[in-house]
Amino acid sequence: MTTPATDSGGIVGCILAGGLSRRMGGSDKSLMMLGPRTLAAHVAARLSPQVDLLILNANGDKDRFAPLGLLVIPDGIPGHLGPLAGVLAALEFTRAHVPGARAVITSPADTPFIPEDLVARLVTGAGESGHIAYAASKVGPHPVCALWPLDLAEPLRAYLSDGGRKVLDFVRDQGEIAVPFEPATLAGQEIDPFVNINRPEDLGALEPFFANLTESDAGTPTGSPVIGVAGWKNSGKTTLVARLVAEIAGRGLRVATVKHAHHSFDIDHEGTDSWRHREAGASEVALVSSRRLAIQTELRGDPEPSLDAVLARLGPADVVIVEGYKGEAIPKIEIRRREAASHDPLAPADPLVAAIVADHPVNDAAGLPVFAIDAVPAIADFILDHVGVHVAAS
Numbered sequence: 001m002t003t004p005a006t007d008s009g010g011i012v013g014c015i016l017a018g019g020l021s022r023r024m025g026g027s028d029k030s031l032m033m034l035g036p037r038t039l040a041a042h043v044a045a046r047l048s049p050q051v052d053l054l055i056l057n058a059n060g061d062k063d064r065f066a067p068l069g070l071l072v073i074p075d076g077i078p079g080h081l082g083p084l085a086g087v088l089a090a091l092e093f094t095r096a097h098v099p100g101a102r103a104v105i106t107s108p109a110d111t112p113f114i115p116e117d118l119v120a121r122l123v124t125g126a127g128e129s130g131h132i133a134y135a136a137s138k139v140g141p142h143p144v145c146a147l148w149p150l151d152l153a154e155p156l157r158a159y160l161s162d163g164g165r166k167v168l169d170f171v172r173d174q175g176e177i178a179v180p181f182e183p184a185t186l187a188g189q190e191i192d193p194f195v196n197i198n199r200p201e202d203l204g205a206l207e208p209f210f211a212n213l214t215e216s217d218a219g220t221p222t223g224s225p226v227i228g229v230a231g232w233k234n235s236g237k238t239t240l241v242a243r244l245v246a247e248i249a250g251r252g253l254r255v256a257t258v259k260h261a262h263h264s265f266d267i268d269h270e271g272t273d274s275w276r277h278r279e280a281g282a283s284e285v286a287l288v289s290s291r292r293l294a295i296q297t298e299l300r301g302d303p304e305p306s307l308d309a310v311l312a313r314l315g316p317a318d319v320v321i322v323e324g325y326k327g328e329a330i331p332k333i334e335i336r337r338r339e340a341a342s343h344d345p346l347a348p349a350d351p352l353v354a355a356i357v358a359d360h361p362v363n364d365a366a367g368l369p370v371f372a373i374d375a376v377p378a379i380a381d382f383i384l385d386h387v388g389v390h391v392a393a394s
Helices: 039-050 062-068 083-097 118-126 150-161 167-174 200-210 237-249 273-280 307-313 376-386
Strands: 011-016 053-057 071-073 103-108 132-137 140-149 176-180 184-186 189-191 226-230 255-259 284-288 293-297 319-323 332-336 353-358 370-372
Touching: 011 039, 011 083, 011 118, 039 053, 039 062, 039 103, 039 118, 053 083, 071 083, 083 103, 083 140, 083 150, 083 167, 103 118, 118 132, 118 140, 118 176, 132 167, 140 150, 140 167, 150 167, 167 176, 226 237, 237 255, 237 319, 237 332, 237 376, 255 307, 273 284, 319 376, 353 376, 370 376
Parallel strands: 011 053, 011 103, 053 071, 132 176, 226 319, 226 332, 255 319, 332 353, 353 370
Antiparallel strands: 103 140, 132 140, 184 189, 284 293
8 A cells, every 4th residue: 555645744756767777778777668567657656645746857858758747857967977966956946846845755767666655764764854864775775765855956066066976975975864674575575675677687587576467557656647727717727628628538538627616616406315415424425327426525624635636536537637726736738818817927937837828929938839729629639749648540
């Protein structure tokens, strides 16, 4: 069972996939298959539930990682300087774009068994020390599986600029806490939870552990691919979402939606049987017929569920379109309209904005694609391509 990061306190996770994979013959190691998932997808599936935002550090063409549905950030220093360059990129991105974050957790993209309580234990291990907390097992230290305080960005950049490359040397210079992890037991065998894959034979040796993992288990770490449509009040979000749903569903794809309401709403009516169940105190009421299923959850003073919690309750879909939630860490289309309540742009302040839709000329796109508000087929094409969904030719 996955352990959510309930006490993580603003942790950004980063999968490090920026290496050259020389011992794999130069192939993109993070995208090699282990069972029905890529190595990066295995890591993402374990790390995503533990953090508040998951990103991926990689260089080159970002589109090759589109099926993961993660924001991809390259090294901020050229020259393929090793994992510390990826750590620096994650620290600098988080400081610039994730207000309230307290630290970054990193994991290599080739460690498919990372513990499902990695984040909680590193956070607890670090405490209030301000030191780097890294994982250690019987095999030895694993300093790339670590919690990095954000104020390390400047000393890390200086270390790299001075020619430093060794992760453990930098960690020890800055102050360290080694957090011990016991071996994991998988398929009746003991295995180091931080075992990594460097050579083709390593990949083959781990295949038996994934013999029972089916294709249905091999989706993206957050389930179905997700994209948002965000904008200010009266910008036309609902109209655009409805038209996109019709367009994408018309192509034979399954579309789910999430709509955030800023007001009280009710989908039931006084006097119905289900209304009486709710009024009697039921926490959840399921209405089922041959045509429709609806599950109503009464919060009764509990906090509004997170978007991740809502997405986790949805059934399988080819794509989920989220209306609203403009502050959420999901890729999104920004919609602008002359009649909107505000004309403050979301892009470029939000690096997750992937494109802009507008009913007027846009002069501040900063390289983002811009679509006319009625160009629904083209917007749908962009969305499906961006989240890595492709319709087979008939």
